[in-house]
Amino acid sequence: MARRRSRKQKLPQDPVQAEIESLSHEGRGVAHIDGKAVFISGALPGEKVTFIYTGKRRSHDEGKIAEVLQASPDRVEPRCPHYAICGGCSLQHLSPQAQIQYKQKSMLDSLKHLGKVEPQEVFAPITGDSWGYRRKARLGVKFVFKKDKVLVGFRERHGSFLADIQSCEVLHESVGKKLQDLQTMMYAMDSRDSTPQIEVAVGDNATALIIRHLKPLSDSDQQKWLEFARENDYQLYLQPKGPDTVHCIYPEQPELYYQHETFATRVKFAPQDFFQVNSSINRQMVPRAVELLKLSGTEQVLDLFCGLGNFTLPIARHAAHVTGVEGDLNMVRRARQTAIENGIQNTDYHACNLMGSALELKSEPWLKQHYDCILLDPPRSGAKEIIEHFSKLKAKRIVYVSCHPATLARDAGELVHTHGYQLLGAGVMDMFPQTAHVESIAVFEK
Secondary structure (H helix, E strand, O other), X not given: OOOOOOOOOOOXXXXXXXXXOEEOOOOOXXXXXXXXXXXXXXXXXXXXXXXXXXXXXXXXXXXXXXXXXXXXXXXXXXXXXXXXXEOOOOOOOEOHHHHHHHHHHHHHHHHHHOOOXXXXXXXXXXXXXXXXOXXXXXXXXXXXXXXXXXXXXXXXXXXXXXXXXXXXXXEOHHHHOOHHHHHHHHHOOOOOOOOOEEEEEEOOOOEEEEEEOOOOOOHHHHHHHHHHHHHHOEEEEEEOOOHHHOEEEEOXXXXXXXXXXXXXXXXXXXXXXXXXXXXXXXXXXXXXXXXXXXXXXXXXXXXXXXXXXXXXXXXXXXXXXXXXXXXXXXXXXXXXXXXXXXXXXXXXXXXXXXXOOHHHHOOOHHHHOOOOXXXXXXXXXXXXXXXXXXXXXXXXXXXXXEOOHHHHHHHHHXXXXXXXXXXXXXXXXXXXXXXXXXXXEEEEEO
């Protein structure tokens, strides 16, 4: 028997009035209409607004603000002229102080309600530059035939199309202030309709662009890119196919790095590598992590999800030995080389899938040792799988750097209720100002 196709629910066209009760974890205002939750982009708690429906689901509805009838005292004028249409950030209409309070509340609520734990101390937030901070991004590129122009930037807030923007206030100024130049240059290209993406990576010493192109570039296009790179002091990479095909065409010997001057370390990276996007926060976050580990110089430390050694190298300056573990083999190789270049000899590195099964992890040699301290900086999915092995590692102190409050809460609950740790303290770090993204740091003690 054939199933009937579900018809798309027709949305009301007229604005609807609502009173905003709270802010969701995605930074949208929450209201209730006829008992059903509605998430409204651009609305703030305590406000009275009108909104337009943008979607209806069984569990909740969605909308975008039409007019603010009664404004929150925390509302501010967005700095970016494209804020209303661009989906690159979501909280420019909320004051910086209120953004921090919202993020701290999100972290604490998640710990309390999801993990059933509360920190003994709430750390003062780590804050930094609110604008021009973002040093890594993937910019969409689209030639729009109807407009006869090339768009470069992020997707629209309420759609899948690229937003028509000329600048970006959160991107590092070496790129954020030059989007219009990129658009003009791309329009003159033979490949303007076969270049879907430009990836940006900004180090302390240079800015790199990776050009993703679906067809081979003509000699003319390559020359235009080279001239553009020289004029704007960019390092230029091309990517004709998958990630393994990324290669530099200018300069002949490219180098990207960032430094931790406090620890006399320099970390080199490739433009497609993961690294912390906000350097002013990273330069505060790493010293905070080292401080929370309470190192005396005699400790054996385990650094999980170590990447290129962002925490490993600074920790090594204050510990007897650091073991770094990372899932990406290429990053592990570069981490080893970076340690050598920094004259650091008390580290070793292992490539391992830290989200693997117990059977996969069972034979790992580094899991058969004991450690005084553990630092972990997992992705959004958290560290559930590897935490199951913590009881045999015997670590007295754990510092957890998190990029998602829900998985931090889940893992904190496991550490406290199953493995016998106390949550001594936790605090937020404003790694992504103007967005709802919550970065935090927590310390546990046996």
